[in-house]
Amino acid sequence: MDLADVVPPYVAKPLELRPFRAVMLAPGRVGDPASARALARPYRDVAARLRQWIAQGRATADTAPAVYLHEYTAGGLTVRGLVGALEMSQRAETMADRAVWPHEAIHVERAGELADRMFQMDLNPAPILLVHHGDPELRALISDVSRTEPDWRYLDRTGQRQRIWAIRDEDVLARIGGLLADARLLLADGHHRYAAYLRLQEEHSGTPWDAGLAMLVDQDDTPLFLGAIHRTLPGTTLHDLAEAARAAGADVTVHPRQRALSALDSTHLVLTDGAEWHTVSPGRLDREAAVSWLHDHVLPRLPRPVDRIEHHHNVEEALTASSPTSPAVLLPSPDFEQVRALVESGGLLPEKATSFQPKPSLGVLMRPMTDA
Known part of the structure; x- marks a missing residue:
């Protein structure tokens, strides 16, 4: 058997979630299988293809950088979280320093293929999902934002209901940054993309590849369902x-x-x-x-x-x-606290041990490097 056996490095505290200028597929194209053509081979043409789609109204680019509050509802479950460019350049030297905790090993070859693909695309096409027990003050701030009128609201082709707020106020962003600085985040989905982010950061230090697109979900606010595989x-x-x-x-x-x-x-x-x-x-x-x-x-x-x-x-x-x-x-469904306790004690689960659901539709929020 070809087993995953490499643990990617750990991103260090303080955790930093940067604003970025999102590219979004048009609402009628989010979740449409035909829209995957925008991100298909040849990958080196994806950036030009997206620019063409923006000119045609099949996608849109936000007007200014933001950290986004993204809420989606699928199958009766609502999930919301902060989406931003996660700083990847600092590596943890001790367990106490770790901000992001993978819970599975990865295949180095697969992570390398993903890194090469993203570099050719000049794009983070989808956020990795990170889960944590959020600070109550941060949860209250997010709740306040979610009670305002969203900047985008629509039902996509898969039936997911999308609501997105662009957070640009410098004081609010500073509060978010302070409340996230000491966060401990379990990597719920996207282990190979996370490893690809790290490889791209090492190979292109000092560029926008120092960060990778991530969505941070508070399990005490809108918990992801944790199922068995x-x-x-x-x-x-x-x-x-x-x-x-x-x-x-x-x-x-x-x-x-x-x-x-x-x-x-x-x-x-x-x-x-x-x-x-x-x-x-x-x-x-x-x-x-x-x-x-x-x-x-x-x-x-x-x-x-x-x-x-x-x-x-x-x-x-x-x-x-x-x-x-x-x-x-x-297999029975694993327990979130059990998984977190295992990982934070230095353990790992086998590859494809957990299924965090629901995941957001592809194309809601993407991060281009040319304007990161």
Whole structure:
């Protein structure tokens, strides 16, 4: 298996979120699959393509730099956060200095490909998502902004409802900066883009690449939903998987489908090949995440290494992909506090361990380097 095994460097405090002049796709094009053409190969033509789209009214460039408050609603969940250019040039030397905490390792080659792509595009096409427990004063400030009339409001092509405020007042920006300076942010989504930002900063120090586009979400204000990413394991069998779980000290019980699925909770996993169903109780999930227990204690005990690990963001998708030669492992949703505590104690989760949802539609806020 080709496993991610490199932890990207940690950005150091004080955290700084700079204003930038956003480029935005026109409301009717946000979330439209056809709009992806604006960001498609050849990547070196993307900057000119976006300028053409702006001239045609298919995109727009803001009039002046801002830190943006972006609120989006999808599937009944509302998320809002501050979007800005995150300063990346300072590296933490101690755990106490760390401002941004990745919770997964990355593939260096993939991060390099993303860095090359962004450099050719001259663009940060989408923000990474950072989650934290915000300062109450900052939460109140954001709440005050959200009660004013937004600068942009629309329903996009995916059904997400977008509201965006451009924050330009220097006093408000200074207050935001002071309240964020000591923040500790969990990297929720975009580990490879984050690593690409760091590589671009190192290669182009002293330029706009010293920063990368980021959205900061307060989990105490509008929390992102934290879901599991399930697995199917081509190259093994349900029997071997169940025996490996037993060898790792878990109780493994055969159940009918419905009872097994109803047992999927914070203390149980479910194994199935589509015909048989097993519930697994490791008895140690109060001390480690289920996905870590699977990777650290079960997979190494299989008689043959799995060919690869396939990832699925919902149970139905995993069950559809399961078979006698590719059993599924259904995992419970991780807990945000558990993930944060693990990471801040120096640990990591396996690759694709968490799914923070919902994510914003592509094209709402982009950061060009030519006017960063």
